[in-house]
Amino acid sequence: QVQLLESGGGVVQTGDSLTLSCVASEGVVNKEAMGWFRQAPGKERELVALINWSGTFTRYSDSVRGRFAISRDNTNNTLTLQMNNLKPEDTAIYYCAGQGPFDLVATPAFRSWGQGTHVTVSS
DSSP, rough: OOOOEOOOOEEEEEEOOOEEEEESSSSSGSSSSSEEEEEEEESSOEEEEEEEETOOOOOTTTBBTEEEEEEETTTEEEEEEEEOOOOOGGGEEEEEEEOEEEEEEEOOOSEEEOOOOOEEOOO
């Protein structure tokens, strides 16, 4: 199973930016989609963004579209989430997911998950 390690979380203020990174332990993620999910206190985990294996297709939740950008570097086995104009409702634990299908409608099932990185946005 691929190991995923997130980094880049922190405490920021409303309107600030953060960049989350996820490094995979091996290159098997090259041929599958990857994604970012988040779980806020007291809420279920939700999909934030998806990207297909080549990076040509992306998908975002309505709540982050236009503010967040997902990208990947298959050469370095890295997934990135650029988060701009952060809001208090973005406060959550953010998880990197790998080894799954890209889907434009349903939330895909991923086989590999990171441990999560905390993002706190203060008002």
